[in-house]
Amino acid sequence: MxxxxxxxxxxxxxxxxxxxxxxxxxxxxxxxxxxxxxxxxxxxxxxxxxxxxxxxxxxxxxxxxxxxxxxxxxxxxxxxxxxxxxxxxxxxxxxxxxxxxxxxxxxxxxxxxxxxxxxxxxxxxxxxxxxxxxxxxxxxxxxxxxxxxxxxxxxxxxxxxxxxxxxxxxxxxxxxxxxxxxxxxxxxxxxxxxxxxxxxxxxxxxxxxxxxxxxxxxxxxxxxxxxxxxxxxxxxxxxxxxxxxxxxxxxxxxxxxxxxxxxxxxxxxxxxxxxxxxxxPRYACYLKDYKKYHSPLGGMVEYLAEVGEPLPAGKPLVNILRLDLYGSEKALTSLKLQQDCVPILHFASASVYQGTELYKVMTNVFEI
Amino acid sequence: MxxxxxxxxxxxxxxxxxxxxxxxxxxxxxxxxxxxxxxxxxxxxxxxxxxxxxxxxxxxxxxxxxxxxxxxxxxxxxxxxxxxxxxxxxxxxxxxxxxxxxxxxxxxxxxxxxxxxxxxxxxxxxxxxxxxxxxxxxxxxxxxxxxxxxxxxxxxxxxxxxxxxxxxxxxxxxxxxxxxxxxxxxxxxxxxxxxxxxxxxxxxxxxxxxxxxxxxxxxxxxxxxxxxxxxxxxxxxxxxxxxxxxxxxxxxxxxxxxxxxxxxxxxxxxxxxxxxxxxxPRYACYLKDYKKYHSPLGGMVEYLAEVGEPLPAGKPLVNILRLDLYGSEKALTSLKLQQDCVPILHFASASVYQGTELYKVMTNVFEI
Amino acid sequence: MxxxxxxxxxxxxxxxxxxxxxxxxxxxxxxxxxxxxxxxxxxxxxxxxxxxxxxxxxxxxxxxxxxxxxxxxxxxxxxxxxxxxxxxxxxxxxxxxxxxxxxxxxxxxxxxxxxxxxxxxxxxxxxxxxxxxxxxxxxxxxxxxxxxxxxxxxxxxxxxxxxxxxxxxxxxxxxxxxxxxxxxxxxxxxxxxxxxxxxxxxxxxxxxxxxxxxxxxxxxxxxxxxxxxxxxxxxxxxxxxxxxxxxxxxxxxxxxxxxxxxxxxxxxxxxxxxxxxxxxPRYACYLKDYKKYHSPLGGMVEYLAEVGEPLPAGKPLVNILRLDLYGSEKALTSLKLQQDCVPILHFASASVYQGTELYKVMTNVFEI
Amino acid sequence: MxxxxxxxxxxxxxxxxxxxxxxxxxxxxxxxxxxxxxxxxxxxxxxxxxxxxxxxxxxxxxxxxxxxxxxxxxxxxxxxxxxxxxxxxxxxxxxxxxxxxxxxxxxxxxxxxxxxxxxxxxxxxxxxxxxxxxxxxxxxxxxxxxxxxxxxxxxxxxxxxxxxxxxxxxxxxxxxxxxxxxxxxxxxxxxxxxxxxxxxxxxxxxxxxxxxxxxxxxxxxxxxxxxxxxxxxxxxxxxxxxxxxxxxxxxxxxxxxxxxxxxxxxxxxxxxxxxxxxxxPRYACYLKDYKKYHSPLGGMVEYLAEVGEPLPAGKPLVNILRLDLYGSEKALTSLKLQQDCVPILHFASASVYQGTELYKVMTNVFEI
Missing domain, CATH: 3.40.630.10 (Zn peptidases)
Known part of the structure; x- marks a missing residue:
């Protein structure tokens, strides 16, 4: 060859x-x-x-x-x-x-x-x-x-x-x-x-x-x-x-x-x-069930959810650190989803504007 | 007020x-x-x-x-x-x-x-x-x-x-x-x-x-x-x-x-x-007659056609200077259109890749 | 407080x-x-x-x-x-x-x-x-x-x-x-x-x-x-x-x-x-012994040397992948240093120009 | 040749x-x-x-x-x-x-x-x-x-x-x-x-x-x-x-x-x-008399002083437009120098941060 x-x-x-x-x-x-x-x-x-x-x-x-x-x-x-x-x-x-x-x-x-x-x-x-x-x-x-x-x-x-x-x-x-x-x-x-x-x-x-x-x-x-x-x-x-x-x-x-x-x-x-x-093991979902989650606030991001690992509803995706709000309960915010998902990818930077796409997650995942 | x-x-x-x-x-x-x-x-x-x-x-x-x-x-x-x-x-x-x-x-x-x-x-x-x-x-x-x-x-x-x-x-x-x-x-x-x-x-x-x-x-x-x-x-x-x-x-x-x-x-x-x-005087054309002209080659650009001034067919829009081709006839290329137009805008920079949008021009212009 | x-x-x-x-x-x-x-x-x-x-x-x-x-x-x-x-x-x-x-x-x-x-x-x-x-x-x-x-x-x-x-x-x-x-x-x-x-x-x-x-x-x-x-x-x-x-x-x-x-x-x-x-354990070197190593060639970079881990002379820092040279021995080049060092940091991207600062390394390291 | x-x-x-x-x-x-x-x-x-x-x-x-x-x-x-x-x-x-x-x-x-x-x-x-x-x-x-x-x-x-x-x-x-x-x-x-x-x-x-x-x-x-x-x-x-x-x-x-x-x-x-x-006519000044003027405020800039034209002291270099301050006297600010100069160049963009280099001007200019 x-x-x-x-x-x-x-x-x-x-x-x-x-x-x-x-x-x-x-x-x-x-x-x-x-x-x-x-x-x-x-x-x-x-x-x-x-x-x-x-x-x-x-x-x-x-x-x-x-x-x-x-x-x-x-x-x-x-x-x-x-x-x-x-x-x-x-x-x-x-x-x-x-x-x-x-x-x-x-x-x-x-x-x-x-x-x-x-x-x-x-x-x-x-x-x-x-x-x-x-x-x-x-x-x-x-x-x-x-x-x-x-x-x-x-x-x-x-x-x-x-x-x-x-x-x-x-x-x-x-x-x-x-x-x-x-x-x-x-x-x-x-x-x-x-x-x-x-x-x-x-x-x-x-x-x-x-x-x-x-x-x-x-x-x-x-x-x-x-x-x-x-x-x-x-x-x-x-x-x-x-x-x-x-x-x-x-x-x-x-x-x-x-x-x-x-x-x-x-x-x-x-x-x-x-x-x-x-x-x-191989898993799949339909594209309509592949969701983009956008940050509801600006700030510094600690990515908590591992990509490729199933994440149960209510478990945190990220912490958003807002030092300008130190002393209030908003200094550190955990963001969570209301449904089970598999995080597939997340944003590359550790700081985001409000609206930055934080994670893409699969929902309604099934084995194939 | x-x-x-x-x-x-x-x-x-x-x-x-x-x-x-x-x-x-x-x-x-x-x-x-x-x-x-x-x-x-x-x-x-x-x-x-x-x-x-x-x-x-x-x-x-x-x-x-x-x-x-x-x-x-x-x-x-x-x-x-x-x-x-x-x-x-x-x-x-x-x-x-x-x-x-x-x-x-x-x-x-x-x-x-x-x-x-x-x-x-x-x-x-x-x-x-x-x-x-x-x-x-x-x-x-x-x-x-x-x-x-x-x-x-x-x-x-x-x-x-x-x-x-x-x-x-x-x-x-x-x-x-x-x-x-x-x-x-x-x-x-x-x-x-x-x-x-x-x-x-x-x-x-x-x-x-x-x-x-x-x-x-x-x-x-x-x-x-x-x-x-x-x-x-x-x-x-x-x-x-x-x-x-x-x-x-x-x-x-x-x-x-x-x-x-x-x-x-x-x-x-x-x-x-x-x-x-x-x-x-006011002129118009339909959007379908508003054309984007992309540079057929990369190089340095001398913008010749004035925006807002009618340009007859065959008159040059730009010169493209290609010093790497000095000595050949391609060192300086005039780009022209085959039809009358009014150049409305051109690219902001004086150097372009092949394919950069050089000009937008109105064609089939009529008075309103 | x-x-x-x-x-x-x-x-x-x-x-x-x-x-x-x-x-x-x-x-x-x-x-x-x-x-x-x-x-x-x-x-x-x-x-x-x-x-x-x-x-x-x-x-x-x-x-x-x-x-x-x-x-x-x-x-x-x-x-x-x-x-x-x-x-x-x-x-x-x-x-x-x-x-x-x-x-x-x-x-x-x-x-x-x-x-x-x-x-x-x-x-x-x-x-x-x-x-x-x-x-x-x-x-x-x-x-x-x-x-x-x-x-x-x-x-x-x-x-x-x-x-x-x-x-x-x-x-x-x-x-x-x-x-x-x-x-x-x-x-x-x-x-x-x-x-x-x-x-x-x-x-x-x-x-x-x-x-x-x-x-x-x-x-x-x-x-x-x-x-x-x-x-x-x-x-x-x-x-x-x-x-x-x-x-x-x-x-x-x-x-x-x-x-x-x-x-x-x-x-x-x-x-x-x-x-x-x-x-x-804590280690140090003098600033004059803190060296920047610049890539001798452009290409895709596999970072091999772990930051913070001592690297003996002759062990590879990186592989440079050059697909344009596939079939020759230059398709994959290992870059090595002639002296012991501790890699402290490396470039953030996995592709480099010739001359990009690949690594900073400590040499002549001593315990403090 | x-x-x-x-x-x-x-x-x-x-x-x-x-x-x-x-x-x-x-x-x-x-x-x-x-x-x-x-x-x-x-x-x-x-x-x-x-x-x-x-x-x-x-x-x-x-x-x-x-x-x-x-x-x-x-x-x-x-x-x-x-x-x-x-x-x-x-x-x-x-x-x-x-x-x-x-x-x-x-x-x-x-x-x-x-x-x-x-x-x-x-x-x-x-x-x-x-x-x-x-x-x-x-x-x-x-x-x-x-x-x-x-x-x-x-x-x-x-x-x-x-x-x-x-x-x-x-x-x-x-x-x-x-x-x-x-x-x-x-x-x-x-x-x-x-x-x-x-x-x-x-x-x-x-x-x-x-x-x-x-x-x-x-x-x-x-x-x-x-x-x-x-x-x-x-x-x-x-x-x-x-x-x-x-x-x-x-x-x-x-x-x-x-x-x-x-x-x-x-x-x-x-x-x-x-x-x-x-x-x-040819004019000169010493480099020490070539001054950079930085904008004392952020805003939109109307460049008034022509480059290459002598500018008497007190004549405006630029207007800074601040629409956020509309209604106050700060909505439009003229910036002036206290000495005669020749503006040689100005910033390329029409909006600036506080501190952007607005103009470089020659002072103490003499004919040569």
Whole structure:
């Protein structure tokens, strides 16, 4: 097996220098399985995905590849290199404020019209034609007469690579976070393969992220033709893996997640050998039950609730310290929820404004 | 006439200090005209609206008020006080990246159901009931069990004040900009009163800004009951005035715009005296013809096209200087458009990435 | 014992709102011991000192005070409230880039001339006169005809409060750090009382920080009059305590450090009761042996060396992951030092430019 | 004449990409005159120097070169590409806050010892030896065992290039500024050649900027050997040209400044042809009379005093608008100076904290 490397230009800086991505390709000798696209670090501070790609490339040396794999680490050079103080300010475009993970193209396809033109095709032909259309829409967007924003250009170039693959994995992290997976409801069984204890089952909808931008048009097509009496399973899978906390590189832990990805790829036949998923309890909730809790007051925050550990109703999430109120009972306030939950991630800083998102918690959690 | 001042808390900082707004109220002795709400500086660097409010309050001393006026300058204390280098980083929340002017509540009202409950009411009662509902939805949002983000809380508090008024004016500026007005299509004649040469006629739709958040539910209601055979004009007016460039205070020019607002208020009967609008040519285009032009390359920018001056097709917008390409013909590139336009604003910095929004231009401009 | 609270204005924001500090004062009934000044959070992200002040005020309820104590938590409201992304950008003035802890006044006193004027005074009178002079210089700086910068004004107001005290404690933290103490060489024995394992013995010099700004003029005076044959011990003590990592509030750990401060205050007679210092091994090195290690290359960083744990020569500090070099031996580089050290702190982010300060390490460490 | 271009690596980004500078060299056929080094854009937003280098390179095509010229535009790629909101945050390192123009090496040479070793040399040999020593010190700094910071590395690489030249010109701009020149007192007559109306005569001292880092060691050497009875004029000249306002590219104006530089180079024999300096009144003051005026209050700022225009005592610099104080006389405050001055530059933003540097003004101005 041979990893080949290329460099792709996705923008230009003010100094004229190119913004480029490293792209790694591993080709199957005889393709018999889905193709795979994996990217990491679209948010600048979420670096652990690079370590997972590193470990995965190393691990893959020992397996027989039956589908092509494309890997794009360091997928947002502008965001990764943008420091502000000691940290990486990589969550949004520093000029526009737009979240780098909300820049993907919503194709807004008129499915009925599209299908009317293509209904004579066989399933295989239909899939190829639809994929071509998706790529063409991306290309049109990139060639817009009025230009395209920095972030949208980067995202649509990434999206074009993703559209060429059957399996798409986008590697992120939370701020201070346990591992969790965004998995579309139609593909829920995939959650049993990754080395990830918590899964968010997301609707088959476009919310703006990479995974959604990839599977949503296919889901639309599938639903539409089902309404016309034709049954065709959705031919692409797309997931976002949240690998723990941002601003953290941990090579050993990266191997754990690389093996989880390997187990999923094995299940899908991308590698010939059988790789078993890690044995671990796995839990899930629906996205509607994934709640953001915002601080009802400003102050200094002691985070008490551990991410990834169930928290019974009435147990404190945080203490808010307000020294300006010393001497009153408001000097120290414990914040609690009225219902059981599993805290999945919390804010990165130990001081907050009123309204800062303190925690994201799963409620109505069930085992899967 | 007496201006009364109050302070409204709209948040808390990490140190515990309150974020507050100054609110000025001027009450009519006998109310016979619409009430007015004017705010400024929701984007931190767009300070000129404060000067306009200052001049307007001074001018109003000389007139007879027939409707109540509420004025909220410095409407975004967090954004105004957030410096980054020598400039104000006040366009978006520094934590989330969300544009401060996209935080208003989309009520998402089920108009059919609401009207079903209220159809027996007279027009006056219907308006009062609908206003109450809007305020109630805002209040529910502010009291959400899971809290509310810093920016959303600030916006919905402002929006609640705006919902109480019949005329809403939101004072903004562009980056480097000529004066222009966002005016909903249903209210197009209002554009003849302000001291503003260029008008964008916007659809009667929710795009997320203050003006839209105010008029859109009323437009929905009006359309719906028209479909039921009942005719009721939209009882609120809402505009965004773009007062030129950001990071600029100019008191004399502020008086010009204060007089324009006065002319509009006079037309609406809010002041008893007749104030004539400034005589000036006024132009407009539809929002769909308002184009963003993104730089096709990175580099240093010489802005050539004057804002507010018609630019024939083929005349250069900018020169892009690329010293890294000195010696080639790409060292200096003139960028041109293929169609006539009026440049309305351009980017604030003289260096750009590929994809930076260089200019916004009006096309298909017509006199009004 | 009664804690009284006041609010001190130290600046004004662009919106006109005051920047204020909460100040807590605890008065001794009969003063027989030195007075104390403790401040925290001069760097915006270094919040744990507030928790220590909170715990210390609570603990002090149980002791008999023989000297007055002034406590100023949240000492830099501008820095504390300045977020950039999810973190607090509180290390330097966002406009000027000046480190908030390098804004203190260097008095630049002509000691010879000053002493010439005051040599007839007794030791007690001399100390009082010198203190008055220091306060007067601060006041002159604050009243400068040409104004004074935002950061300098804040710092000199804090410094004035510190000059009034005999013992000054400035509470900081590192980025990712173990606890350590900055202690002037002339006061080295104080290091045995705080609950802090590592001490940096700093020269009796002005480097710009609060502690130095307080003790340095006294040390100059003491040295000068010694050269004139008069012996007077330095009557003030000033320390910087680094309480671990920034962006962290931990109340239990804060109690440990509050008790360490209490032990020092007990030793100095500020509280009547005997409080023993924690029994723990304590180590030190001279400031000249405190080394900053800068990354020789850019890349993703896995921090391997634990802060506070001795690291033998040749053991890796970090791995630098360079995915762009995958396939070469440079894809993963271990960085090592040629000498034994104790890593005290490391950079907060997991990605670095070439030249980023990766670690600060103590070398030539000895037990104290 | 042929311009040759090279690319110099001066750092590495977190993604692994090189930070590089474009370097242009123009060689004299027969060297009979001093060599020249010109750099631009060390502060990221100060872009106009690039346009001046562009125009200068074009103009030089028409002249006979008698000394080598090295030109380095875009000298700070990290700073130039660092946007924060719509502006370039390029004044200081975003991680450390250190001003990019205060990173140059202070050689701290023991001149007496150095001269003791070299006193037998002829003037020409002495100059060559001292230059070698300066370069060697730079090299040692770059090779430091503990590494070197990102900004220091960039600066010392630039400084090494500058040390190789006899004439050094550093192109900057102010925030909102008229053109002015930093000129060392020993070289005051040079001020008559550039197209610049205002000159600051700076002491022959190290303040941290490029120009000072270049001439200061030579001035030290010259002074020292003069004290030993040996007279040798300072063999290097170094200037900082402030080309107006930041965030501005203006090619026509750049040509004016390029011609001023050409006039100086002509005077120095670097070009064979005679180029006359622009006829214009030129004024100067000493650096001690260059005053920074800080805002005594926070608020919105209307800048009234034009930069480059003499301002009599008692005339207003600015109006500070304080809407929170509407109704009181403090709603609008005019700030004035008690002495005549020439405002040279003012702050870039229209809102300030208390203590923000509002204006820099020359006092005690004289014609030169």
């Amino acid at each position: 041979r990893v080949s490397q290329a460099s792709l230009k996705i923008g230009e800086l003010a100094t004229g220098q190119d913004l480029t991505l490293p792209i790694f390709s591993i080709k199957a000798e005889n393709v018999s399985a889905p193709s795979v696209y994996i990217q990491a670090n679209v948010h600048g501070a979420e670096v652990q995905g690079n370590a997972v790609i590193y470990q995965l490339m190393q691990l893959l040396e020992g397996y027989t590849l039956c589908g092509d794999i494309t890997l794009v680490p360091l997928a947002n050079p502008l965001g990764i290199n943008q420091k502000s103080g000691e940290f990486t300010l990589g969550r949004f475009d520093p000029i526009t404020g737009v979240n780098w993970n909300r820049e993907y193209l919503d194709h807004n396809i008129d499915i009925a019209a599209w299908y009317q033109e293509h209904l004579a095709l066989s399933d295989g032909e239909l899939i190829a034609a639809f994929r071509s259309s998706l790529l063409e829409f991306c290309q049109q967007r990139l060639n817009s007469e009025w230009g395209i924003t920095t972030g949208h250009q980067q995202a649509v170039i990434l999206q074009s690579m993703a559209h060429r693959a059957d399996i798409v994995i986008d590697l992120h992290t939370g701020p201070k976070s346990c591992k969790h997976l965004y998995c579309p409801e139609y593909d829920a069984n995939a959650a049993s393969y990754f080395s990830i204890p918590y899964t968010l089952l997301i609707p088959n909808d476009f919310g703006g992220a990479m995974d959604e931008s990839v599977f949503y048009p296919w889901w639309q097509l599938s639903e539409y033709i089902k309404s016309k009496g034709r049954d065709m399973p959705i031919p692409v899978s797309a997931f976002t893996l949240e690998l723990g906390s941002q601003e953290n590189i941990h090579l050993e832990d990266a191997e754990v997640d690389a093996k989880g990805i390997l187990a999923y790829l094995s299940e899908r036949g991308v590698i010939a050998e059988k790789v078993k998923p890690e044995k671990m | 007496r201006v009364s001042q109050a302070s409204l808390k709209i948040g808390e900082l990490a140190t515990g200090q309150d974020l507050t707004l100054p609110i000025f109220s001027i009450k009519a002795e006998n109310v016979s005209a619409p009430s007015v709400y004017i705010q400024a500086n929701v984007h931190g660097a767009e300070v000129q609206g404060n000067a306009v409010i200052y001049q307007l309050m001074q001018l109003l001393e000389g007139y007879t008020l027939c409707g109540d006026i509420t004025l909220v300058p410095l409407a975004n204390p967090l954004g105004i006080n957030q410096k980054s280098g020598e400039f104000t980083l006040g366009r978006f929340d520094p934590i989330t990246g969300v544009n401060w002017n996209r935080e208003y509540l989309d009520h998402n009202i089920d108009i059919a159901a609401w009207y079903q409950e209220h159809l027996a009411l007279s027009d006056g009662e219907l308006i009062a009931a609908f206003r109450s509902s809007l305020l109630e939805f805002c209040q529910q949002r502010l009291n959400s069990e899971w809290g509310i983000t810093t920016g959303h809380q600030q916006a919905v508090i402002l929006q609640s004040m705006a919902h109480r008024a019949d005329i809403v004016i939101d004072l903004h500026t562009g980056p480097k900009s000529c004066k222009h007005l966002y005016c909903p299509e249903y209210d197009a004649n209002a554009a003849s009163y302000f001291s503003i040469p260029y008008t964008l006629l916007i659809p009667n739709d929710f795009g997320g800004a203050m003006d839209e958040s105010v008029f859109y539910p009323w437009w929905q209601l009006s359309e719906y009951i028209k479909s039921k055979g009942r005719d009721m004009p939209i009882p609120v007016s809402a505009f965004t005035l773009e007062l030129g460039s950001q990071e600029n205070i100019h008191l004399e020019d502020a008086e010009v715009d204060a007089k324009g607002i006065l002319a509009y208020l006079s037309e609406r009967g809010v002041i008893a005296e007749k104030v004539k609008p400034e005589k000036m | 009664r804690v009284s609270q006041a609010s001190l204005k130290i600046g004004e924001l662009a919106t006109g709102q005051d920047l204020t500090l909460p100040i807590f004062s605890i008065k001794a009934e009969n003063v027989s011991a030195p007075s104390v000044y403790i401040q925290a959070n001069v760097h915006g992200a270094e919040v744990q000192g507030n928790a220590v002040i909170y715990q210390l005020m609570q603990l002090l309820e149980g002791y008999t005070l023989c000297g007055d104590i002034t406590l100023v938590p949240l000492a830099n409201p501008l820095g504390i409230n300045q977020k950039s992304g999810e973190f607090t950008l509180g290390r330097f003035d966002p406009i000027t880039g000046v480190n908030w802890n390098r804004e203190y006044l260097d008095h630049n006193i002509d000691i010879a001339a000053w002493y010439q004027e005051h040599l007839a005074l007794s030791d007690g009178e001399l100390i009082a006169a010198f203190r008055s002079s220091l306060l007067e210089f601060c006041q002159q700086r604050l009243n400068s005809e040409w104004g004074i910068t935002t950061g300098h004004q804040q710092a000199v107001i804090l410094q004035s409060m510190a000059h009034r005290a005999d013992i000054v404690i400035d509470l900081h933290t590192g980025p990712k750090s173990c606890k350590h103490l900055y202690c002037p060489e002339y006061d080295a024995n104080a290091a045995s009382y705080f609950s802090i394992p590592y001490t940096l013995l700093i020269p009796n010099d002005f480097g710009g920080a609060m502690d130095e700004s307080v003790f340095y003029p006294w040390w100059q005076l003491s040295e000068y009059i010694k050269s004139k044959g008069r012996d007077m011990p330095i009557p003030v003590s000033a320390f910087t305590l680094e309480l671990g990592s920034q962006e962290n509030i931990h109340l239990e750990d804060a109690e440990v450090d509050a008790k360490g401060i209490l032990a020092y205050l007990s030793e100095r007679g500020v509280i009547a009761e005997k409080v023993k210092p924690e029994k723990m | 042929r311009v040759s271009q090279a690319s110099l690596k001066i750092g590495e980004l977190a993604t692994g990409q090189d930070l590089t500078l474009p370097i242009f060299s123009i060689k004299a056929e027969n060297v009979s005159a001093p060599s020249v080094y010109i750099q631009a854009n060390v502060h990221g937003a100060e872009v106009q120097g690039n346009a001046v280098i562009y125009q200068l390179m074009q103009l030089l095509e028409g002249y006979t070169l008698c000394g080598d010229i090295t030109l380095v535009p875009l000298a700070n790629p990290l700073g130039i590409n660092q946007k924060s909101g719509e502006f370039t945050l390029g004044r200081f390192d975003p991680i450390t806050g250190v001003n990019w123009n205060r990173e140059y090496l202070d050689h701290n040479i023991d001149i007496a010892a150095w001269y003791q070793e070299h006193l037998a040399l002829s003037d020409g040999e002495l100059i060559a030896a001292f230059r070698s020593s300066l370069l060697e010190f730079c090299q040692q700094r770059l090779n430091s065992e503990w590494g070197i910071t990102t900004g220091h590395q960039q600066a010392v690489i630039l400084q090494s290039m500058a040390h190789r030249a006899d004439i050094v010109i550093d192109l900057h701009t102010g925030p909102k500024s008229c053109k002015h020149l930093y000129c060392p007192e020993y070289d005051a007559n040079a001020a008559s050649y550039f197209s610049i109306p205002y000159t600051l005569l700076i002491p022959n001292d190290f303040g941290g900027a490029m120009d000072e880092s270049v001439f200061y060691p030579w001035w030290q050497l010259s002074e020292y050997i003069k004290s030993k009875g040996r007279d040798m004029p300072i063999p290097v000249s170094a200037f900082t040209l402030e080309l107006g306002s930041q965030e501005n590219i203006h090619l026509e104006d750049a040509e004016v400044d390029a011609k001023g530089i050409l006039a100086y180079l002509s005077e120095r024999g670097v070009i064979a042809e005679k180029v006359k300096p622009e006829k214009m």
